[in-house]
Amino acid sequence: MTAEARGTTRPWVRRLVWAVAAAVVALVLAWGGAALAQTGGGPSGPTLEVFVIQATRTDAASSIDPQLRDLPTRQQPFDRYNVYKLVDHQRFALGEGKPVAYALVNGRTLDVSLGGVTRSDAGEARYQLATQILQRGKDAFLRGLQVTASANQPFYVGGQSFQGGTLFVELVVRP
Amino acid sequence: MSLSREAMIDLMALADGELEGADLERVERLAAGSDEARRVLAAMRSPVLGAAVAHVSAQREPAADGIADAVMARIAAETSGAGTRGEVVPIGAAREAAAARRGAGRSRVQVLVAGGFAALAVAAAAAVWIQSSSAPLAPMGAAASAGAPTEVEPSVTPATSQSAKALLPEGVFPPSGVEVDEIDSPQHDVHVFEISAGAPSAAAAAGHASSVVIMIEDPAGGGGAHP
Numbered sequence: 001m002t003a004e005a006r007g008t009t010r011p012w013v014r015r016l017v018w019a020v021a022a023a024v025v026a027l028v029l030a031w032g033g034a035a036l037a038q039t040g041g042g043p044s045g046p047t048l049e050v051f052v053i054q055a056t057r058t059d060a061a062s063s064i065d066p067q068l069r070d071l072p073t074r075q076q077p078f079d080r081y082n083v084y085k086l087v088d089h090q091r092f093a094l095g096e097g098k099p100v101a102y103a104l105v106n107g108r109t110l111d112v113s114l115g116g117v118t119r120s121d122a123g124e125a126r127y128q129l130a131t132q133i134l135q136r137g138k139d140a141f142l143r144g145l146q147v148t149a150s151a152n153q154p155f156y157v158g159g160q161s162f163q164g165g166t167l168f169v170e171l172v173v174r175p
Numbered sequence: 176m177s178l179s180r181e182a183m184i185d186l187m188a189l190a191d192g193e194l195e196g197a198d199l200e201r202v203e204r205l206a207a208g209s210d211e212a213r214r215v216l217a218a219m220r221s222p223v224l225g226a227a228v229a230h231v232s233a234q235r236e237p238a239a240d241g242i243a244d245a246v247m248a249r250i251a252a253e254t255s256g257a258g259t260r261g262e263v264v265p266i267g268a269a270r271e272a273a274a275a276r277r278g279a280g281r282s283r284v285q286v287l288v289a290g291g292f293a294a295l296a297v298a299a300a301a302a303v304w305i306q307s308s309s310a311p312l313a314p315m316g317a318a319a320s321a322g323a324p325t326e327v328e329p330s331v332t333p334a335t336s337q338s339a340k341a342l343l344p345e346g347v348f349p350p351s352g353v354e355v356d357e358i359d360s361p362q363h364d365v366h367v368f369e370i371s372a373g374a375p376s377a378a379a380a381a382g383h384a385s386s387v388v389i390m391i392e393d394p395a396g397g398g399g400a401h402p
Contacts, residue, residue, distance in 0.1 A: 015285050019292030027299055076368050077390050124351055142391060144359035155353045156370075159363075159391035168388070 045093060046127065046151070048100055048112055049172040052088040055081035055158075056165035071170075077158065081166070094127075094173065106162050108135040110169060118148070125151055127173045133157065151175040178211055184273055186212060190219035193270075352385040364392040 053068060055078065062082035064073065067089070072078055092100040092112075099113035115128035126148050133142040147155055151173055158168040178186070185202040188194050194202055206212045358365055370386035 015289045016292075019289045019296075023292055023296030023299070027296070072370050072386075075370055077366075077388055120351065122351075128356075139362045140360070141363065141393065142358075142360050142389075144357065145389060146356035146358075147387075148354045148356060150351045150353070153351070153353050154386050155355075156386070156388040157391065158388055159393045161393050 045095055046114070046117075047174045048092045048094040048129075049170075049174055050088075050090045050092070050102055050110070050112075051086060051170035051172075052105060053168040053170060054085045054087050054162055054165045055168055056083045056085075057081045058083050078168075083165075085165075087162075087167070091174075104133070104160075104167070104169070106160055106167065108133050108141060108160070112171065115146075120150075125175060127151070129171070129173070131157065131171070133160070133169075149173055178209070178215065182212065183215070184270075186216050187219060188270070188273065190216055353387050355387055355389070358389060360391050366390040 051068070053065075053071070057080060060083070064071065064084040065086040067086050068084050071084060073081075073084065078084075087105055090102060092102070094100065094112075094114050096114050096116060099111055102110045102112075104110055111132040111134065113130050115130055118126045118128065120126055127150075129147050129149060131142065131145040131147065132140065134140050141160060142157060145157065149155055149171075152175070154170050154172040156168050156170050158166060160167040160169075182205060185194070185198075185205065189199070189202045189206065206216050355367060358367070366389075368388040368390060370388060
């Protein structure tokens with residue numbers, strides 16, 4: 001093949017190689033971003049959802065806030081009450097070294113920090129959370145609670161008295 | 176001479192070994208099907224012609240790079256004498272013209288294919304990214320909207336804290352769900368309730384807890400944990 005022939009072939013091959021390389025790089029970047037987002041390591045990261053629920057026992061008709069329809073009201077200890085009201089609902093960014101501080105309606109403070117994220121044998125993300133409920137100048141209501149929770153699996157801290165009822169703080173990690 | 180200009184150029188390219196693939200087959204067919212083409216091709220490949228060219232070149236062109244022009248000039252002289260309509264062009268110009276024709280066709284295809292690959296790459300990347308970020312996310316710090324309460328059936332299980340499980344031993348909870356590692360509330364009584372996702376009693380007995388309730392007695396609050 002002459003130099004002229006080579007001169008007409010090389011740019012064609014070069015363009016094809018560049019196009020394929022660009023496609024591969026774009027796909028790798030997109031797939032990497034998707035994987036990070038799915039594992040909670042993306043730009044948004046995991047979040048902590050907090051529901052503050054007031055439960056009371058009354059002689060009136062039973063009722064529940066529509067946003068609490070998933071509350072297991074037939075199971076203990078929720079079956080002690082027949083009126084469930086959503087007092088507050090907040091969502092916080094959750095990250096290691098970034099504790100969440102949230103002022104409860106009764107004057108106490110809820111502190112939650114992410115200790116780490118582990119993987120179960122099935123590859124499921126497990127979030128290690130440390131929770132406190134404190135009140136300045138008084139004994140700690142909850143000095144420390146260490147919980148390991150799967151994503152979207154709520155846990156509850158109940159028992160605080162509030163306006164004739166009992167507060168339940170529901171905490172859920174969203175990936 | 177009845178060969179066209181394009182045929183002459185193709186024969187020159189064949190003699191120089193520049194043709195490949197379909198072009199090579201086409202010109203070889205041309206040479207095989209025409210006595211004149213065979214003669215021209217043989218003359219172009221002949222060392223005698225090369226010597227003649229060198230002789231003419233030495234007489235007319237002192238520089239060695241004028242050989243091709245000398246040959247073409249001689250052929251032009253012969254064809255003009257025969258009265259044909261063949262036109263003689265310098266071989267360098269003919270090669271450049273042929274390469275330019277081939278290159279123009281190829282460059283359009285190259286641009287189209289490269290553009291197609293780039294468009295595919297962008298589309299694939301966009302599709303993957305959109306798919307990964309399509310999960311809805313509630314706005315941060317969104318306050319609850321108080322909806323109208325709905326009726327629920329009265330509880331069927333008697334309310335009694337005495338039936339609650341105490342702290343569950345380590346390893347009781349399945350890999351998924353919620354596992355309580357430690358509770359520290361020395362000033363209060365603490366009970367841990369296991370919440371199962373399915374049938375309460377059966378699931379709890381099998382250890383399939385999906386959630387827990389940490390119930391802390393709060394007598395100082397006035398109302399306590401019990402209504």
